[in-house]
Amino acid sequence: MPLPLSRAQIGSIVESQDAPLALWSGAVSSGKTIASLLAFLLRIVVAPDHGLVVIIGRSLNTIERNIIDPLSSTHLFGPLARHVHHTTGSTTAVILGRTVHLIGASDARAEGRIRGSTIALAYVDEATLVPHAFWMMLLSRLRVGDQSRLLATTNPDGPFHWLRKDFILRGPEVGLVNWHFTLDDNPSLAPTVVARLKAQYTGLWYRRFILGEWCLASGAVYDMFDEDRNVVDLLPYMKRWTAVGVDYGTANPFSAVLIGHGEDNHLYAVSEYRYDSKLAYRQQTDAEYSADVRQWLASVRRPGEQGQARGVQPNWIFVDPSAASFMNQLWAEKVPNVAPAVNDVLDGIRSVGVALGSGLLRIHRSCAGLLGELPGYTWDEKAAERGEDKPLKTDDHSADALRYALHSTAHEWRGLIDYKEATSAAA
Template sequence: MLRDLELPMSRAQIASIVESQDAPIALWSGAVSSGKTIASLIAFLLRLVAAPDHGLIVIVGRTLQTIERNLIDPLQSTYLFGPLAKHVHHTTGSTTATILGRTVHLIGASDARAEGRIRGSTIALAYVDEATLVPYSFWMMLLSRLRVGDQSRLLATTNPDGPFHWLRKEFILRSPQVGLTHWHFTLDDNPSLDPGMVTRLKAQYTGLWYRRFILGDWCLAAGAIYEMFDSERHIVKALPPIERWLCDAIDYGTVNPYADLLIGLGRDPETQRSRLYVVSEYRHDSRRERRQMTDSEYSRARRAWLARVPQPQTNIVGVAPEWTIVDPSAASYIEQLHRDGVSGVTAADNTVLDGIRTVSSLLATGDLAIHESAAGLVDELPSYSWDSGAAERGEDKPIKENDHSCDALRYGLRTTESLWRPYLPPRLEVAA
């Protein structure tokens, strides 16, 4: 099978492929794009050929969509897998695939309820993508389902997480006792990467994400979340013409502050590259103002604010953003906006770490700028910090204080990413 592949392979990749065949549990961890996914998929195909006829074969990921993007798409790539790719058949949205003639079940495991999908099954071969994102209860259930004697195998990949994560504490640090073989990969272990790609990858991750995704460290989430934020670099006094008014993004509060950010796409005056801009901000702090506002009052205040926002370098006043992104917990306010005829209202994507990582990447690459008038956001960004108590429990969480505009920012950028991403240089987060 390896002879059919023209992709260059490092010694670390080849060694892991060979050694994994006899390992009950095989785990590849390390930097993004370090070659661990390709090596693990080749190992999976080899095990698939040798897998017994009885027992299920499963691929597990956070969602079906991530399985398709991270695993099925690469397996169907003739560039990566040559003639083997034509033996991988899958219909988008289907929970099964046919790989090398074998039926493979695709299982999304985004929460603890997912364990019910494999309860009672007998599994001969399992592959887990991004194992640190799989619930602990699902992982333990999966291990208990590997019931085809010494022929059962579990293969998994992951980027590092915190040092107290259960995967590190209970499995990596206890490798001999639990039958786990572990390989740590760095960018140098992927011979197919050109130097320019490595440089761009390193530029896209800073702080916590750089240590985990570039250096491959299992490290604590500690200190400032946006430590790459630089007021000289990211705050602007003047705005270019806005070519696309993407959204206003709302973190809803009654007792806590209400924050609404207006986000658009323009071109950096110096580089002429597309750049995201926080153009304006509306905030109401009921404690400071000593007055709480109702849903209808917030809706009117929002309309009045947008109506007086000047469009940069034009004589036009007033903006109608394409989308209004709202804190998903604010169901009554979403309903009020619908009643008031606001178009494009949608609940925000509130996956916290993904949102923080998106904002971090944009700040690191300089693809996000903030107008100085967005005073609430400018005040919050430097002090937005990781919760050290949660980190010691193995969780990455921000401190829930003075975070309202920061929450609105990640709501807006994460939820509209499919709209603005094509305008910016590609983000190299391929799991190769």
Template sequence: MLRDVPLPMSARQVASIVEAQDAPIALWSGAVSSGKTIASLLAFLIRLTVAPDTGLIVIVGRTLQTIERNLLDPLQSTALFGPLAQHVHHTPGSTTAVILGRTVHLIGASDARAEGRIRGATIALAYVDEATLLPQTFWLMLLSRLRVGNQSRLLATTNPDGPYHWLYRDFILRNAEVGLTNWHFTLDDNPSMDPAVVTRLKAQYTGMWYRRFILGEWCLASGAVYEMFDAEKHVVDVMPAIKRWTAVGIDYGTVNAFSAVLVGHGDDDRLYVASEYRHDSRVAGRQLTDAEYSRNVRSWLANVRHPGQREIRGVQPQWIFVDPSAASFMNQLWSDQVPGIAPAVNDVLDGIRSVSVALGSGVLRFHRSCAGLLGELPTYAWDERAAERGEDKPVKANDHSADALRYALHSTAHEWRGLIRPKLEVAA
């Protein structure tokens, strides 16, 4: 089966595939794009050919969509799996697939309630995508369902998390006791990676994210969230011409501060936070209504000056991303016929990572007039008590403009990631 795969395989990948066949729990962990998914899927396919007929075969991911994107799409790619791809059949949206003639059940496990989907089942073979994102209760239930004698197997992949995460603390550190075999992968373990892609990946991550996703370390989230922020480098007094006003991010508040930031794509292919609107009711001594906020945001955008063309006022961003919990305010904006309104993508950790990538790679700059945001960024910190519980969470204080920035950048990350160049090119 290894001979059918057109991609070159490293000695470490091959060793993990072979050794995984006898491991009760096999875990591939480490850096992004390090070849662990391809190796683990090949190990899964080999194990599938000898899996007992008694018991279910399951693939588990955070959602059905992530299973389709991360696993089934690659499995159906002849460029990755050669002729084996012809034996992977799945209708998008279906909760089953047929792989090498065997029915495989696809299970999304985004919260603790997902354990009910496997309760009472007997499972012969399980594959888990991004194990750290699963609820611990689901993982434990899954282990209890692997009960086809000594023939049941669990194969899993993950990027590292914090050192207090349950997977690291209770399984990796106790690997011999729990029957787990763990292979740690780095970018150098993937011979099919283009060196230019490796360089770009290293440019995309800094700080904690670099240690986890590039070095593959299980490290603590502590200190400043945006430790790579440097006012001397990232804050500017003069901006280039803006060729596209990409987005506004809005963090809604009544008692707490209401913050909006405007992001544009400069003709130097950098992103610029060009202006902000902020109303803090505690400072102003007055709360505003949705209608007043809508009017103020529209007035603010209508008066933004264009860099290099100070006589020109007014911008119309392509998108206005609003805190998704602020349904009443979005309804107000729609009633006022404001174009481009959409709920922001509010995945906190992924959003923080997107902002970190933009900062660390040199793509992002801030105009000095954005005083509210610039005041928050240096003090936006990880919650160390939460980290000791195995959770990566920022402290919920003085974060309103930082949240608005996260909404704007993460909701448009697919558009601007292509601007990132290797670090040597963006050092200036």
């Protein structure tokens, strides 16, 4: 049976049918995707034959995951789902008997995929992630008279993002209607799901993805960091040595942070290696760094074990992917489990923020470099005014090492978060 709809969802579906540009924005899981897809299905039925129908997303994989999979779900769309046909990996689908083209738009070059086309109906997933040049090209392709329609969804971004500045704030001028959704607009969400969502996002992303604000990336990146909650003097027994994150530096500091999974099911930044050539008045070679890191890991005390047990072998050593020569040095010396870190900066910051904000991550007081950097790690406000979310690239070496270790293993530890505890702590 299809999911129930809220009054806000029904209203947006009805009103969108006459809007040249229709945008559903707001909180995650607020029901905007379901409403927009129902509106899209209604428009497919009446879309002119002499124009293409397209679905646009960051990549083909995200289109399949965010759009095609939900449309194919009888739980969400009932008998309509039986009229959605798609083979994984194909760039077309057949929806309600109409061929629909699936177009990934990860960069400005993607505009060539629609150049010269006549588009009758377009659906855009996560519009803020679509390049501005592609969006403008798409608008120019909507040329089936006054019958062309564009429907889009998005989570909020910064207040200077082109979508807000040039379209949302100028809605009546450009023919755009925007509906803002909150978690309360999704009647299918259970209270436990709402609590989990609120615990998963912290700081900047809580304001954008939960409160639905178009807010500036300003101030501290990790404004959820709390010394009383996140810093410890004693460590429990470690069930698993999860990973080491390495931020490579020659003129800048070299930092490595060791993460362990404690017997209390919390993550711990147990120990840190750091070398600053400016303080030492000497730069080191890859071979010297490799020897130092191996010696450091061999000397790390294993807490909760009898005596003074020392020496750990982490499951992974994740290295700054730009440090190819250092990885080659480690591989040549047959250091096990070395891999390039996942270096998606914003997603990585979000992973660290979740671990800190939920109370899952605790940092031992001996990690002086990391603890010295986290409170002062700030957003670049000049970049934010240009519509970009970027942290300032100063005093971030241990913070980057922590990000490499945590984000590269996020799939392993996210299930450890106690969302009830996290929600009560946030309250």
